[in-house]
Structures are given as structure tokens and as C-alpha cells.
Amino acid sequence: MRLQIAIDGPAASGKTTVARCLADRLNLLYLDTGAMYRALAYVALNTRTDLDNQSALVRLIDQHAIGVELDRAAPLGFRIRADGEELTPEALQSNAVTSVVSTIAAQPVVREAMVREQRRIAQAGPVVMAGRDIGTVVLPDAPHKIFLTASVQARVQRRRRQMETMGVDVNAHELAAEIEERDRLDESRAASPLRPARDAVVIDSSAMSAAAVVDRICAIVDPAA
Numbered sequence: 462m463r464l465q466i467a468i469d470g471p472a473a474s475g476k477t478t479v480a481r482c483l484a485d486r487l488n489l490l491y492l493d494t495g496a497m498y499r500a501l502a503y504v505a506l507n508t509r510t511d512l513d514n515q516s517a518l519v520r521l522i523d524q525h526a527i528g529v530e531l532d533r534a535a536p537l538g539f540r541i542r543a544d545g546e547e548l549t550p551e552a553l554q555s556n557a558v559t560s561v562v563s564t565i566a567a568q569p570v571v572r573e574a575m576v577r578e579q580r581r582i583a584q585a586g587p588v589v590m591a592g593r594d595i596g597t598v599v600l601p602d603a604p605h606k607i608f609l610t611a612s613v614q615a616r617v618q619r620r621r622r623q624m625e626t627m628g629v630d631v632n633a634h635e636l637a638a639e640i641e642e643r644d645r646l647d648e649s650r651a652a653s654p655l656r657p658a659r660d661a662v663v664i665d666s667s668a669m670s671a672a673a674v675v676d677r678i679c680a681i682v683d684p685a686a
């Protein structure tokens with residue numbers, strides 16, 4: 462059976478940190494699928510594309526050669542390019558991108574294109590994939606599914622630290638409002654709403670370090686280790 466580890470969860474639940482550490486620990490490739498939606502949002506904003514026009518959004522993928530390549534040596538653990546340029550973590554995480562990405566990710570035609578590409582990547586070899594719908598839609602047969610959650614308060618603290626290391630000043634109240642709004646949009650959308658797969662192990666990481674979560678997942682993936 463192919464080693465696929467799906468890690469889903471709400472915004473700022475620690476999925477990307479945990480997924481990346483886990484991939485390093487298990488010597489696997491890793492992809493944060495949220496970055497793919499963010500790359501499309503980034504290009505849509507730069508090209509002033511109508512964010513409700515699904516077919517125009519999907520056309521941007523080809524028109525601007527938006528592509529992803531898994532590479533453990535890359536700063537993010539993978540590379541996302543558009544128009545031949547690698548998109549930086551700062552571009553992908555900017556407030557402008559964050560404020561529109563859930564709207565773009567709610568569109569079924571956009572999701573179909575993303576899911577197709579994510580499945581193609583998973584076909585190529587073992588992978589740790591993080592997102593919202595990996596266990597439910599992208600890789601429903603993945604042998605290991607984790608749903609990582611945490612209180613809004615814990616998520617605000619984590620996102621704040623992450624943004625500050627990137628030199629972005631943030632207000633905790635605004636951050637909490639933004640996280641709650643993205644939870645609402647991601648959970649209530651009709652296409653692949655955020656929810657745990659029936660066979661996912663739910664981990665509440667509010668009071669756990671990333672290392673402790675990784676240990677726990679390693680024990681789930683290989684109980685004999």
C-alpha cells in the first residue's frame with residue numbers, strides 16, 4: 462500500500478508545521494495544498510481577475526503556468542511557480558491573498574482543477590499532504606488520516622508568531638476575527654467543506670507542541686517504531 466498521510470484541519474491549526482516535520486522525520490515528500498489555492502489567489506489579484514468567475518480563475522492556471530514541484534531542499538518543502546517565477550512565502554501569506562483565498566477555494570471548478578493536480582502528485586510517490594479536503598476528497602483511500610484542530614486562541618497565538626517572524630505586524634483581535642471568518646467559509650461551503658473524514662484520527666493540539674503532535678502521528682503511522 463502506498464504511504465500517504467493526509468493532514469487536514471482549520472486555518473492556523475499547525476498542519477503545515479506538523480506535516481513538514483513529519484515528512485522530514487519519515488523521509489517523505491510534503492505538500493501544503495493551501496499554497497496552491499494561495500498561488501491562484503495571488504495571480505488572480507495581480508491580474509485583477511473577477512474572483513467569482515470560476516472559468517476565468519481556472520484559465521489562469523494555464524495562462525500563468527501555475528505549477529507545483531515537491532522538493533525537500535526548497536524553503537517551503539515544495540516550489541510553486543507562476544510565470545516562471547517561484548512565489549515567495551511572503552507573497553503567498555500576504556494579507557491581500559489571505560483575505561480572498563477562501564472565496565476562490567469555495568468554487569467547485571477551481572477545486573476540481575486543484576484536486577486533479579494533487580492526485581497526480583500523490584500518484585508519483587509517498588507523500589504527506591496537508592489541506593482541508595485531503596482525507597475526504599483528494600486521497601479518500603489514504604491509509605493514514607489526521608484531523609488536526611486547536612482552539613481559536615491557540616491558533617491566533619501561533620499565526621501571530623509565524624507572521625511576526627516574517628516581519629508582519631498583526632493585531633490579535635483582527636487575527637481572531639479573520640480565523641473565525643475563514644473557519645466559517647471553509648466549513649459552510651457546498652463544495653468539499655472542511656470536516657474530518659470518517660476514518661480520521663482527530664488531534665486537538667491546543668496544549669501540545671508541534672513535536673508532540675509529530676510524535677503522536679508517528680506512533681499512529683508505525684505503532685511498532
Ligand code: DC
Pocket residue numbers: 472473494495496498499562563566567591592593594595643647
Ligand atoms: O491552509 P491555508 O490557510 O494556507 O489555506 C488557504 C485557503 O485554501 C483556506 O481558506 C482553505 C483553502 N484550502 C482548501 O479549500 N482546500 C485545501 N486542500 C487547502 C486549502
